[in-house]
Amino acid sequence: MRRPRKSSRRGRPIGWLLLRGEQCHGVRRMRPAPKAGHECWSYEDQGLFDAYARRCVDQALAAGERVWFVPSQHADVTGLPGGDAVRVIRFAEAYATHEVVDPARQVAAYAAATEDALAAGFTGFRVVADVTPLVRTDEQRDAFARYEYVIGRYMRHHPMSAVCAYNRGELGERAVAELACLHESSHAAGVSFQLHPGATSAEAVLEGELDLSAEDLFATALRRTDLDRADGEVVVDATGLRFIDHRALLALQRYAESQRTTAVLRTPLGAVARLAGLLDLPHVRVEAAR
Amino acid sequence: MTRTGAAAGYHGYYHEAVCYDSDDDLLAVAVPFLLGGVTAGEPTIVALGERAAGVVRAALPGDVPVTFMSGGAMYARPAGAIRAYRKLLAGHVAAGAPQIRIIGELTAEVFGPAWDSWARYESAINHAYDEFPLWSMCAYDMRTAPVQVREDVLRTHPRTAMPDGRHVPNETYVDPVTFLSDRRPPVPDPLQRAAPRADIAEPTLGDARQAVRDADDGRLDPDDVDDLVVAVSEAVANAYRHGRAPVRLRLWSSADRIVVTVTDGGSGPKDPFAGLLPTGDGLEGGLGLWIAHQSCDHVAMYRDAGGFTIRLAAG
Numbered sequence A: 001m002r003r004p005r006k007s008s009r010r011g012r013p014i015g016w017l018l019l020r021g022e023q024c025h026g027v028r029r030m031r032p033a034p035k036a037g038h039e040c041w042s043y044e045d046q047g048l049f050d051a052y053a054r055r056c057v058d059q060a061l062a063a064g065e066r067v068w069f070v071p072s073q074h075a076d077v078t079g080l081p082g083g084d085a086v087r088v089i090r091f092a093e094a095y096a097t098h099e100v101v102d103p104a105r106q107v108a109a110y111a112a113a114t115e116d117a118l119a120a121g122f123t124g125f126r127v128v129a130d131v132t133p134l135v136r137t138d139e140q141r142d143a144f145a146r147y148e149y150v151i152g153r154y155m156r157h158h159p160m161s162a163v164c165a166y167n168r169g170e171l172g173e174r175a176v177a178e179l180a181c182l183h184e185s186s187h188a189a190g191v192s193f194q195l196h197p198g199a200t201s202a203e204a205v206l207e208g209e210l211d212l213s214a215e216d217l218f219a220t221a222l223r224r225t226d227l228d229r230a231d232g233e234v235v236v237d238a239t240g241l242r243f244i245d246h247r248a249l250l251a252l253q254r255y256a257e258s259q260r261t262t263a264v265l266r267t268p269l270g271a272v273a274r275l276a277g278l279l280d281l282p283h284v285r286v287e288a289a290r
Numbered sequence B: 001m002t003r004t005g006a007a008a009g010y011h012g013y014y015h016e017a018v019c020y021d022s023d024d025d026l027l028a029v030a031v032p033f034l035l036g037g038v039t040a041g042e043p044t045i046v047a048l049g050e051r052a053a054g055v056v057r058a059a060l061p062g063d064v065p066v067t068f069m070s071g072g073a074m075y076a077r078p079a080g081a082i083r084a085y086r087k088l089l090a091g092h093v094a095a096g097a098p099q100i101r102i103i104g105e106l107t108a109e110v111f112g113p114a115w116d117s118w119a120r121y122e123s124a125i126n127h128a129y130d131e132f133p134l135w136s137m138c139a140y141d142m143r144t145a146p147v148q149v150r151e152d153v154l155r156t157h158p159r160t161a162m163p164d165g166r167h168v169p170n171e172t173y174v175d176p177v178t179f180l181s182d183r184r185p186p187v188p189d190p191l192q193r194a195a196p197r198a199d200i201a202e203p204t205l206g207d208a209r210q211a212v213r214d215a216d217d218g219r220l221d222p223d224d225v226d227d228l229v230v231a232v233s234e235a236v237a238n239a240y241r242h243g244r245a246p247v248r249l250r251l252w253s254s255a256d257r258i259v260v261t262v263t264d265g266g267s268g269p270k271d272p273f274a275g276l277l278p279t280g281d282g283l284e285g286g287l288g289l290w291i292a293h294q295s296c297d298h299v300a301m302y303r304d305a306g307g308f309t310i311r312l313a314a315g
Helices: A046-062 A103-119 A138-157 A173-180 A212-223 A246-258 A270-279 B023-039 B050-059 B078-094 B115-128 B147-156 B176-181 B205-215 B222-242 B288-295
Strands: A038-043 A065-070 A086-088 A124-130 A160-167 A185-187 A193-197 A203-210 A233-237 A241-244 A262-267 A284-288 B014-020 B044-047 B100-105 B134-141 B159-161 B167-169 B198-201 B248-253 B258-264 B298-304 B307-314
Touching: A038 A046, A038 A138, A038 A173, A046 A065, A046 A124, A046 A160, A065 A103, A103 A124, A103 A138, A138 A160, A138 A173, A138 A193, A160 A173, A173 A212, A193 A212, A203 A212, A212 A246, A212 B222, A241 A270, A246 A262, A246 A270, A246 A284, A262 A270, A270 A284, A270 B222, A270 B288, B014 B023, B014 B147, B023 B044, B023 B050, B023 B100, B023 B134, B044 B050, B078 B100, B078 B115, B078 B288, B115 B147, B115 B176, B115 B298, B134 B147, B147 B176, B198 B205, B205 B222, B205 B248, B205 B258, B222 B258, B222 B288, B222 B307, B288 B298, B288 B307
Parallel strands: A038 A160, A038 A185, A065 A086, A065 A124, A124 A160, A203 A233, A203 A241, A233 A262, A262 A284, B014 B134, B014 B159, B044 B100, B100 B134
Antiparallel strands: A193 A203, B159 B167, B198 B248, B248 B258, B258 B307, B298 B307
16 A cells, blocks of 8 residues: 655655666565566657556556656646656756766666655656657667666566657657667567566576567667676576577677677577577577476 | 598599499499598498498498498488588598598488489589598489489589499589579479468568468477478578569468478579578678578479579478
């Protein structure tokens, strides 16, 4: 049950790039959530996104969560519930839109906001944000993509979830695809696979299908992970993988080689092991998963 | 360390046919060939069919160090055989072998609709094994070989080893680039007589994979279906990447077989060895058709008025 109370942190700057960056990892899920609720929403029709955002806000409120809603510049978001549960943040108030996000600082800021919400008696913290203005340049997009990946891991361990919206008409399909594939799920982003974090920095989760259409998108996505060596190996949990072609396996090989590690690909697909065997990949090992 | 026997002084792959009409003729060629290799200390290998291997084994001294390999396992798929043999040969060369001797056999099971792909194998290996000091004899039982097989054997082997000990050049031999550039349509698969189960214009790769999965009603080996999915996906990717519009996929299926054709409007790969040997390092393409050939037992590639077609079959 929700027991709203006044937050001791109220009144500080609310833009997430401007929030204080204290580390706050005290409240964790009992075990990492298989799906934390980190989704990407690619849109061209403002009205459709506004309607979806509204539904997400309503769902979060019904679940007893605190919501931060960062609407699009042209969004019509009047009539949202007031009070402590929903905070509407306008870009003009909160961001310098030429800002390049600092992934670690941003995760820390959301960790603090999640703690705030829990301390105030909410069941969790949900962000619904159109972040189009933060990924307009290549530099911004690269940093934000790295942030999208690492905040996904925070969400697996803590009661935070997010809908990250991108205006496809403004950013272009390729730019949105680069960001979309690093979420747990994506809507209308034209990506056939999702690469998102596992429970630790030595694990990633790979789902969907990788073929010619994903050719360099996958290599770019791998570079934006924070996959780190643990005993010289990183694990790619591919239990939800439906197909991977030789180009994607070669991309994984090149990534693992560049990191001086071995990528262990766990998949129930026997064809993947046979394909990897044909390619002689010294930095990729395929293991059977159920 | 020099090469011995008929291949003494030869550089590269010394490729011979053995066309035998009787077991005596086979033994007249095989036994001196094998014992000569053993005497010279060369790796000496038999990859004959079960029956012929038994005949040869019985004719050799019991303790002779000849390696008998299962010909059936070695010759499951042409591109797979090339890969396996190249690995085997590279290992022997790395270990210091001055020459490797192999007598192998393609048996009557491949003399049917699959023969065309094996004829292409026999031609391609003149190039694919030429970096190794290999002397091989490819035995064919003339009592079971159809006319087309006999003709192709002579066109793909530079010479024939005779029972009387001679090594005779084959007058009809053609170099592999010429032989492989002839991409004639294969014998239609019986399943292709009926209307296709799926006929998709401009399929996405995902559409193509799903069409194969949908055609499987659980009676094919799941590994064969998964490998066919890989092969078809690569074939369609190849059509879009290297072929011309329009791209079309057709699929036929029965209870225990699936046949897929992928056609594009182009003229097919210029490289006559495409599919049988990997080309490039995968960064610029060149692996797709090779993987399709490695993942599928029955592959045919041909040109006709409609363009270039790759046919893949499982079961």
